[in-house]
Amino acid sequence: MLLHDTALIYGRYLRQSLRSRFALLFGVLMPLLYLLFFGPLLTGLPLGGQGSSWQLLVPGLLLQLGLFGASFAGFTIILEKSQGVVERMRVTPVSRLALLLGRVLREATVFVFQAVLLVLAALVMGLRAPLAGVLIGFAFVALLTVSLAALSYALAMRMDTPQSFGPAINALTMPSMLLSGLMLPMTLGPTWLDVLSHLMPFRYLVDAVRDAYVGAYATAHMLYGVLVAVGLAVLAVTVGTRVFRTAGA
Amino acid sequence: MAIISTAGLARTFRTKRGPVEAVRGIDLTVREGEILGFLGPNGAGKTTTLRMLTTLLAPTGGAATVAGHDLAADPAGVRRACGYVAQSGGVDPQITVREELVTQGRLYRLTKGRAAERAEELARDLDLTELLDRKCAALSGGQRRRLDIAMALTHGPEVLFLDEPTTGLDPGSRADLWDLVRRLRDEHGTTVFLTTHYLDEADALADRLVVVDRGVVVAEGTPSALKLEYGGSIDASLQDTFLAITGRSASPADAAPLAV
Numbered sequence: 001m002l003l004h005d006t007a008l009i010y011g012r013y014l015r016q017s018l019r020s021r022f023a024l025l026f027g028v029l030m031p032l033l034y035l036l037f038f039g040p041l042l043t044g045l046p047l048g049g050q051g052s053s054w055q056l057l058v059p060g061l062l063l064q065l066g067l068f069g070a071s072f073a074g075f076t077i078i079l080e081k082s083q084g085v086v087e088r089m090r091v092t093p094v095s096r097l098a099l100l101l102g103r104v105l106r107e108a109t110v111f112v113f114q115a116v117l118l119v120l121a122a123l124v125m126g127l128r129a130p131l132a133g134v135l136i137g138f139a140f141v142a143l144l145t146v147s148l149a150a151l152s153y154a155l156a157m158r159m160d161t162p163q164s165f166g167p168a169i170n171a172l173t174m175p176s177m178l179l180s181g182l183m184l185p186m187t188l189g190p191t192w193l194d195v196l197s198h199l200m201p202f203r204y205l206v207d208a209v210r211d212a213y214v215g216a217y218a219t220a221h222m223l224y225g226v227l228v229a230v231g232l233a234v235l236a237v238t239v240g241t242r243v244f245r246t247a248g249a
Numbered sequence: 250m251a252i253i254s255t256a257g258l259a260r261t262f263r264t265k266r267g268p269v270e271a272v273r274g275i276d277l278t279v280r281e282g283e284i285l286g287f288l289g290p291n292g293a294g295k296t297t298t299l300r301m302l303t304t305l306l307a308p309t310g311g312a313a314t315v316a317g318h319d320l321a322a323d324p325a326g327v328r329r330a331c332g333y334v335a336q337s338g339g340v341d342p343q344i345t346v347r348e349e350l351v352t353q354g355r356l357y358r359l360t361k362g363r364a365a366e367r368a369e370e371l372a373r374d375l376d377l378t379e380l381l382d383r384k385c386a387a388l389s390g391g392q393r394r395r396l397d398i399a400m401a402l403t404h405g406p407e408v409l410f411l412d413e414p415t416t417g418l419d420p421g422s423r424a425d426l427w428d429l430v431r432r433l434r435d436e437h438g439t440t441v442f443l444t445t446h447y448l449d450e451a452d453a454l455a456d457r458l459v460v461v462d463r464g465v466v467v468a469e470g471t472p473s474a475l476k477l478e479y480g481g482s483i484d485a486s487l488q489d490t491f492l493a494i495t496g497r498s499a500s501p502a503d504a505a506p507l508a509v
Contacts, residue, residue: 004358015348083339084337084338090305091332
């Protein structure tokens, strides 16, 4: 029943995404602009680490895409709450977990699709990376978007207006991006900043994807990255499920 | 036979300014096949009660059974037995009528083929056939309401809960909706539990009224019995009767439609 219901909800929301093709492409605009206008600034700089500056920047942009995109996923459910769609579904026997999972998997699909577009653009700009590493990068994007979308939906279920939801998400995403070293590696900065960034879960994800992009798969970074990404996903889906089970929103 | 019975059903919301007792203990019974009008001023606890009876909100006190299923112990059973139309309705304006009806059927675990058939049946029954391939956003207020009700009838529920079903409808659509509610009861034996602010609606449609105020039941009976008891005469207006019961008017004066 969970599978049936999840597939049903997933299909409904995937069709919703496909109906707004413009939004589907527009989502990739911000990281694409970074790629075009920020990426070339890095090519001659000493950034430490192995590989070219593109192998360092593109993993960061992929996670930035997931971070900013999936964190705002909850907006759609605030709208659906006011339309009565959420309650209409909640009075049917549909699995509560499926109401969350179907939506979250839609987000993962959309952002992996956008990640593919971004990597294709990066290849044109000069990125060269092993295929396995690129695929691992997509897996991290999928895990990150599952986690963040689940948390975003959980938060949105508890909030009534987009006016309060937007600022809350902005306040969380900006420091997360800056402190995770998505744009530039934190190892370039002073020690206190590097230490601080280790408190950010995304730091471990970006380190792992950067390793993958230079073909280093059996590293400590990769191990921590996988543990943090999986742990975050489990935690987020657990929190989301609890909210979807009980929410009187 | 009682199809809905509640005992001391209560809901307290915790807010920053302390607890708010939205519903303080509702005792009521609804008989099978009855059209029950659930009346009360704004904030009396009507919607909160409805949301508890439809499993959307967990009660903080008391108990209830709906169609033989205990609200707390068997919410899934309650969901299978009842349909609910919220005040806001519940369709996505960007989706076609057909897609919403089919998805609803699938949410009630019908097979793909059966869900498509059921959508056609419901559309025929509620006069939506011509509109099946339109987006929900393109429907008029009355058509939207019929779609909302069609969605709630997908699984042939024993009990239908309607929260202010005719608010915002023009007089013609209201009359059509009243006919639809009566037809549902007469043809399918569906029990209808509806809230309304319109006393003419309660008078014309409901077999029995339950009046709530400040979270408790303050009066119940047939419209004529209430008029006799509280209004002083069987010819009293329900408006005066309601005022006598609650000390307040059922709705702002300008919200009550004059024509029917």
